[in-house]
Amino acid sequence: MSSAAESYVRQDMAPSPLFELRLYVAGQTAKSVTAFANLQRICETHLSGRYCLEVIDLTKTPQLAAGDQILALPTLVRRLPEPIKKIIGDLSNEEKVLVGLDVKPVGLGTS
Amino acid sequence: MNKGARRAIRGSWPRRTTLIDSLPVLSKAPTGIEGLDEITGGGLPAGRPTLVAGSAGSGKTMLAVEFLVRGATQFDEPGVFMMFEESAAELTNNVRSLGFDLAELAAQKKIALDHVHIERSEIEETGEYDLEGLFIRLGHAIDTIGAKRVVLDTVEALFAGLPNQAILRSELRRLFRWLKDRGMTAIVTGEKGEGNAITRYGLEEYVADCVIVLDQRVQEQISTRRLRVLKYRGTAHGTNEYPFLIGAHGFSVLPVTSVLLDHEVSMERVPTGVTRLDEMLGGQGVFRGSSVLVSGSAGTGKSSLAAKLIETACQRGERALLFAYEESTAQIVRNMRSVGIDLQPWVANGLLKLHSSRPTLQGHEQHLVVMHDLVRAFRPSVVAVDPISNLFMAHDDADVKPTLMRLIDFLKKEQITAVFTSLTSGGEASSAPEDSQAGVSSLMDTWLLLRNVEFNGERNRTIFVRKSRGMAHSNQVREFVLSDKGIDLVDVYLGGDHVLTGSARIAREARERVATTLHEQDHQRKLRQLASKRKAIEAQIAALQAEVEAETEEVHFAISQESSVENTAWHDMGVMARQRGGVPRSNGHTKERP
Numbered sequence: 295m296s297s298a299a300e301s302y303v304r305q306d307m308a309p310s311p312l313f314e315l316r317l318y319v320a321g322q323t324a325k326s327v328t329a330f331a332n333l334q335r336i337c338e339t340h341l342s343g344r345y346c347l348e349v350i351d352l353t354k355t356p357q358l359a360a361g362d363q364i365l366a367l368p369t370l371v372r373r374l375p376e377p378i379k380k381i382i383g384d385l386s387n388e389e390k391v392l393v394g395l396d397v398k399p400v401g402l403g404t405s
Numbered sequence: 406m407n408k409g410a411r412r413a414i415r416g417s418w419p420r421r422t423t424l425i426d427s428l429p430v431l432s433k434a435p436t437g438i439e440g441l442d443e444i445t446g447g448g449l450p451a452g453r454p455t456l457v458a459g460s461a462g463s464g465k466t467m468l469a470v471e472f473l474v475r476g477a478t479q480f481d482e483p484g485v486f487m488m489f490e491e492s493a494a495e496l497t498n499n500v501r502s503l504g505f506d507l508a509e510l511a512a513q514k515k516i517a518l519d520h521v522h523i524e525r526s527e528i529e530e531t532g533e534y535d536l537e538g539l540f541i542r543l544g545h546a547i548d549t550i551g552a553k554r555v556v557l558d559t560v561e562a563l564f565a566g567l568p569n570q571a572i573l574r575s576e577l578r579r580l581f582r583w584l585k586d587r588g589m590t591a592i593v594t595g596e597k598g599e600g601n602a603i604t605r606y607g608l609e610e611y612v613a614d615c616v617i618v619l620d621q622r623v624q625e626q627i628s629t630r631r632l633r634v635l636k637y638r639g640t641a642h643g644t645n646e647y648p649f650l651i652g653a654h655g656f657s658v659l660p661v662t663s664v665l666l667d668h669e670v671s672m673e674r675v676p677t678g679v680t681r682l683d684e685m686l687g688g689q690g691v692f693r694g695s696s697v698l699v700s701g702s703a704g705t706g707k708s709s710l711a712a713k714l715i716e717t718a719c720q721r722g723e724r725a726l727l728f729a730y731e732e733s734t735a736q737i738v739r740n741m742r743s744v745g746i747d748l749q750p751w752v753a754n755g756l757l758k759l760h761s762s763r764p765t766l767q768g769h770e771q772h773l774v775v776m777h778d779l780v781r782a783f784r785p786s787v788v789a790v791d792p793i794s795n796l797f798m799a800h801d802d803a804d805v806k807p808t809l810m811r812l813i814d815f816l817k818k819e820q821i822t823a824v825f826t827s828l829t830s831g832g833e834a835s836s837a838p839e840d841s842q843a844g845v846s847s848l849m850d851t852w853l854l855l856r857n858v859e860f861n862g863e864r865n866r867t868i869f870v871r872k873s874r875g876m877a878h879s880n881q882v883r884e885f886v887l888s889d890k891g892i893d894l895v896d897v898y899l900g901g902d903h904v905l906t907g908s909a910r911i912a913r914e915a916r917e918r919v920a921t922t923l924h925e926q927d928h929q930r931k932l933r934q935l936a937s938k939r940k941a942i943e944a945q946i947a948a949l950q951a952e953v954e955a956e957t958e959e960v961h962f963a964i965s966q967e968s969s970v971e972n973t974a975w976h977d978m979g980v981m982a983r984q985r986g987g988v989p990r991s992n993g994h995t996k997e998r999p
Contacts, residue, residue: 320537328532352538356545363522364538366567383532394529 313337313345313395314374320367321353325384329368332385340397370394431639434482434554434590437475438468440658444634444643449615454581454591456612458603459619464630464651465594467503468619469556470496471656472592474505476554477515482590484554485517485546489562493518503655517546523566530568536576540583547587555584555591561606581611603635614638620646632658648808652774670694675787675822678717679710681894682853685870685879691851692875693786694820696813698846700827701855705866706887707826708732710853711789712741712748713892714824718787719751726785727759728776730795734759745891758783764795773808777815788816789824793845813848825849850874855885858906865906868894884910 317333319326330349337345352359352367362371366382372395381394392399433447442448449455449472459465473484486507488496496518497507510516519542546552560577567573584591593612595604603609609616616635621628631646649658674689683690691697697714699707711727718725729737737759738748751757760779764772780788793809816823827845846852852871857864866885870878883894884906898905898913905913 318538320541325533325535332532352541356541359538359542359545360519364542365521365523365536365563366534366539367537367541368534369538378527379529380527381529381531383530383534386532390529390531394531 312374313341313372313397315345315347315395316362316371316373317347317349318359318362318364318367318369318371319349319351321351326368328384328386329370332388332391333370336385336388336391340392340399372396433640434476435480436472437479438471438656438658440647440649441632441656444632444647444658445615445637446640446642449590449592450637450639451590452585452588453614454584454589454593454612455615455617456593456595456604456608457617457619458595458597458609460597460621463597463619463621464649464656465619466491466496466558467500467651467656468617469558469592469594470500470505470507471503473516473554473556474500474507474510474655476590477510482553483515483517483550484556485519485543485550485552486556486558487519487521487543487546488556488558489521489560490558492520492522502653503651504653505655514550517550517552519543519546521562523563525566525568528566535572536563536580539576540580544587547589553588553590555589557591557593559594559596561596561604561608564606577608578611619649650774653778657774669820671820676717677710678713678720679892679894681883682868685881685883685894686851686873687876687878689876691822691873693822694817695850695874696816696823696825696848697851697853698825698827698849699853699855700829700846702829702857705855705857706885706892707828707855708737708791709741709744709746709887709892710855711791711824711826712737712744712746714822715757715787715789716741716746716748716751718785718822719748719756722756723786724783725751725757725787725789726779726783727757728779728788728790729759729761730764730790730792732761734761737761743889744887745889758785773812776812780816780819780821784819785821787822787824790826792826792828794826794828809845810848846872860906861909863907863909867897867906 315333315337317330319329333347337347350358352364358364362369362373362378362380364371368382368384370381370385370391372379372381379394379396381391385391389399432451433445433449434451435442435448436445457465457468470486473486476482476484486496491499493507500507507516507518511518521539521542543555547555560580563573563577564570581591581593593608595606595608597603597618598605598607603616603618613636615637618633618635620631620633622631623629630649630651632649633646634642634644647658649656651657671693673693674691675693676683676690677686699710701707708731715725715727727737732740734752738752741748748757748759752759758779760775762772762775776788776790790812813823825845849872851873854869854871856867856869858867866887867882868885869880869882872878882897884897886893886895895910898910
């Protein structure tokens with residue numbers, strides 16, 4: 295399946311907004327690594343070309359935690375489009391992540 | 406300040422004299438909260454978390470805020486306040502009424518405020534996670550200001566925000582462990598649970614060192630706050646429930662046992678304004694700074710007596726403060742004028758302050774705060790509370806006594822003479838109504854008891870000194886007379902087996918006078934009778950004596966007559982014998998005659 299082509303078509307039909315995502319992690323823990331891997335895969339699959347992702351390591355910049363009300367780690371924050379959404383956990387459940395980000399999955403019904 | 410100085414402050418604490426003499430096995434962090442340090446024997450366990458549990462509005466947050474503020478300002482221990490319910494701005498506004506400026510302290514980097522907020526609706530959960538973010542935030546705040554104290558208020562909000570309770574519980578356990586490892590003296594607040602549970606989500610499971618329970622109970626429609634140290638591992642602590650208040654100067658616990666009774670005493674005497682009452686009190690009145698209880702049933706003149714004391718103080722040029730809980734200010738001024746006490750000029754020139762309020766307006770700890778504030782601001786030398794019985798309407802003495810004790814202590818410390826009036830419950834003089842005062846009377850130095858005496862179709866007032874510490878005082882009952890000329894005490898009539906007062910006394914005194922006159926007349930009559938009788942008897946004696954004398958003379962005359970006859974006879978016999986030449990004999994014996 296040519297997922298890239300389809301996403302391009304969709305983008306053409308209705309110009310989707312840009313997704314501004316932030317992933318908060320604490321160092322190179324197993325959960326952080328898993329979460330980052332999961333997120334990259336999901337974004338590439340469903341939001342290819344329409345997202346920007348920033349990874350924030352709170353062990354290096356702890357002062358950033360309060361701004362987005364980060365408590366649990368890892369936390370994925372959808373800063374744009376509004377409203378702000380948060381997904382906590384290692385993002386292992388793709389379906390939940392998509393629901394959380396309010397993204398229509400690409401290639402529905404195909405495997 | 407450097408760490409050495411901080412340690413020195415903490416290290417010196419256990420040596421401070423506290424009521425609970427515990428060995429300094431456990432290092433304690435003073436809270437700086439009035440009374441609480443005394444109950445806990447020096448403060449909260451240093452470097453450990455303490456759970457403060459209580460229902461909504463019981464003052465958990467206030468306690469926690471004051472703990473931080475005092476720590477930052479008095480003990481040089483900066484603190485982090487992590488709040489889960491209110492925002493930093495809300496909290497800052499809320500505690501401004503207590504005189505705490507969190508914004509200023511935050512600017513000085515003495516306090517760090519962090520509002521942790523989770524909106525359940527915007528959170529999706531997928532897969533494994535932990536609360537490392539909370540740790541990082543807390544750790545960052547602690548490092549930024551070099552905090553020694555931490556408050557989590559209230560961490561239970563997380564239970565509503567995070568769906569996975571298993572993770573949350575294990576993370577909380579880790580959090581408290583972490584706080585201990587970092588040596589933070591922490592307060593964790595928790596909402597009171599159902600039934601016997603201390604907290605709703607069982608936080609006591611994680612915080613095992615010290616648990617303080619706050620409580621707000623409504624009794625007789627008036628609420629009272631109470632504090633109890635439920636548990637304090639490794640140290641002795643006061644186990645009672647202590648009433649506390651949140652006033653303009655912060656949190657204040659009323660430790661019943663903290664009365665060290667070490668205030669200064671004065672030998673100076675303060676006249677009561679009623680001369681004869683002063684006479685009853687060793688001739689000079691009460692001691693300055695002592696407490697006087699004036700108790701009696703309705704209408705016995707308690708308020709008037711208190712007003713008299715107030716007026717007398719003003720006449721001496723001293724400030725006086727009257728707390729009235731029954732009458733309005735204008736009403737007091739008007740009513741007191743009827744018994745010859747004019748308070749108006751003193752109010753006008755600022756020597757006298759009248760404070761009227763309804764006792765039911767607030768709980769008595771709140772009243773106490775108001776009193777504290779007014780006394781502190783006005784600095785009077787005499788304070789009257791009229792009446793305390795109304796102010797402390799609660800039925801149990803156990804509840805009233807600590808509050809009153811605290812008030813009396815405070816006034817004593819300030820060397821303020823205090824007058825408390827108290828309405829005795831129960832009937833007239835028949836039963837002993839004063840016994841209802843037994844609870845508070847032990848706090849008083851002087852106790853004046855006013856009584857109504859009903860007799861002979863009228864009611865009269867009597868007064869006596871039930872006790873007066875440290876001075877000779879009269880044991881006499883006096884009649885207490887209120888008139889438009891003022892207050893006066895009159896000796897009562899003690900006749901037979903009862904005390905007479907009022908017109909009965911006057912009538913009895915008149916009768917007495919009449920009887921005395923009659924008696925005197927009677928005596929004189931008797932004396933006169935006696936005198937005349939004596940005269941009669943004396944005359945009789947004279948007559949008898951004359952008779953005796955007459956008889957004596959007669960006898961003498963007869964005897965002398967008889968002897969002259971005998972002599973003549975004897976002479977004749979001698980003549981005859983000589984003529985016969987023999988010896989004269991007579992009656993069988995011979996007689997030689999010279």
